[in-house]
Amino acid sequence: MAKAKGNIIIDIEKCKGCEICMDACPEDVIAMSKEVNNKGYLYAVKIEDSCTGCTNCALVCPDAVITVYREVKKKKEQVAKITNVTGNITVTVDK
Amino acid sequence: MSVESLEKIDTKVFERPTTLIDTEMHYCPGCGHGVAHRLIAEVIDELGIVEDTIGVAPVGCSVFAYNYIGVDFSQAAHGRASAVATGIKRVLPEKYVFSYQGDGDLAAIGTGETIHTCNRGENVLIIFINNGIYGMTGGQMAPTTLPSMKSTTSPFGRDTKSMGFPLKITELVAQLPGTYYVTRQSVHKPLNVRRAKKAIQKGFEYQKLNKGTCFIEIVSNCNSGWKMSPVESNKWMDEHMLAYYPLGDIKLPNDTEA
Numbered sequence: 001m002a003k004a005k006g007n008i009i010i011d012i013e014k015c016k017g018c019e020i021c022m023d024a025c026p027e028d029v030i031a032m033s034k035e036v037n038n039k040g041y042l043y044a045v046k047i048e049d050s051c052t053g054c055t056n057c058a059l060v061c062p063d064a065v066i067t068v069y070r071e072v073k074k075k076k077e078q079v080a081k082i083t084n085v086t087g088n089i090t091v092t093v094d095k
Numbered sequence: 096m097s098v099e100s101l102e103k104i105d106t107k108v109f110e111r112p113t114t115l116i117d118t119e120m121h122y123c124p125g126c127g128h129g130v131a132h133r134l135i136a137e138v139i140d141e142l143g144i145v146e147d148t149i150g151v152a153p154v155g156c157s158v159f160a161y162n163y164i165g166v167d168f169s170q171a172a173h174g175r176a177s178a179v180a181t182g183i184k185r186v187l188p189e190k191y192v193f194s195y196q197g198d199g200d201l202a203a204i205g206t207g208e209t210i211h212t213c214n215r216g217e218n219v220l221i222i223f224i225n226n227g228i229y230g231m232t233g234g235q236m237a238p239t240t241l242p243s244m245k246s247t248t249s250p251f252g253r254d255t256k257s258m259g260f261p262l263k264i265t266e267l268v269a270q271l272p273g274t275y276y277v278t279r280q281s282v283h284k285p286l287n288v289r290r291a292k293k294a295i296q297k298g299f300e301y302q303k304l305n306k307g308t309c310f311i312e313i314v315s316n317c318n319s320g321w322k323m324s325p326v327e328s329n330k331w332m333d334e335h336m337l338a339y340y341p342l343g344d345i346k347l348p349n350d351t352e353a
Contacts, residue, residue, distance in 0.1 A: 006108075007105065014119055016123075016124035016125070017124060018124035018125030018325040018326075019125075019324070019325060019326050020125055020325050020326060020329065022326075023326045023329070024284070024285055039119075041124065053108055055108055055109040055285075056285040058109040059109075059130075059285040059288040059289065060130065060282075060283070060284065060285055060288060061129075061130075062120075062122065062124075062125060062126055062127065062128070062129030062130050062133075063119075063120060063129050064111040064112075064115055064129065064133045065111075066109070067107065067109065067110045067111070068107070068108050068109035068110075069105040069106065069107055069108065070105070070106055070108045071104070071105055071106075072104055072106050073104075
């Protein structure tokens with residue numbers, strides 16, 4: 001089964017660098033930055049593309065700085081056309 | 096099968112709740128108060144009761160809860176949050192009233208108020224954050240401090256001979272006939288956060304049924320008071336705090352009654 005694909009956006013100015021999200025992430029997507037934000041904290045950054053959008057990091061974040069997106073596949077139209085390889089038979093499938 | 100017809104769309108699956116005011120919190124990095132605040136805001140958002148909710152803030156670290164949760168708030172004298180919540184609920188019975196208290200507030204100076212509010216069966220939701228220490232004043236021993244746990248006023252560890260045993264106030268109020276739903280949750284792991292949110296949601300829903308007091312304890316960390324890093328303190332809490340304060344529902348509503 002293909003892995004789900006997700007993305008996170010971190011509000012770095014509100015992050016206090018507690019590292020709890022780093023601990024909660026099953027894919028090790030999050031690391032701490034080398035630089036500090038305006039408050040003087042090392043902030044969380046996304047370093048890998050293997051994020052699955054599981055929301056674990058956002059659930060445990062005490063400052064609610066993480067927004068999570070998940071990629072979903074949707075049909076462009078209500079009806080999708082599927083072409084058979086052997087012939088030119090076109091099948092219409094209702095969603 | 097052609098896959099061109101499938102379009103990839105990014106959907107937002109988690110964002111900051113709108114009831115949680117968009118500002119920086121004064122809590123220490125990694126403090127469980129932030130998660131607890133967010134869960135309350137999420138539940139208020141989902142139930143759509145922003146205009147009908149009144150909170151009561153305590154004295155302690157969470158004294159500024161009114162700056163972070165965007166509902167009407169009152170601030171009570173030390174330990175008296177449940178008494179103030181009683182007054183508000185009796186004057187405005189159609190509103191959802193909750194008090195948000197720490198262990199120094201609820202289990203030490205406000206033990207009397209808490210027990211009598213629960214005994215009278217007031218239709219309020221009491222959210223109790225238990226971190227086993229007086230966090231705001233600098234890590235002194237609280238009634239909920241574990242045996243042999245070090246604090247600034249018990250530097251050699253809590254000696255149960257002279258200082259007594261930790262107070263399990265949640266089990267205590269579960270004995271009272273006035274309480275309807277009593278549970279203990281934590282917010283240190285994603286699974287526990289989900290469970291805590293469900294508990295808070297039940298607390299608000301039961302309040303509508305006018306059945307009695309709902310009491311939710313949230314075992315939390317205090318990494319500054321415990322002198323640990325946030326991740327370490329969560330591990331320590333998992334091993335020690337949860338051994339003394341086991342998670343789970345302590346008193347469930349009788350379903351046949353409801």
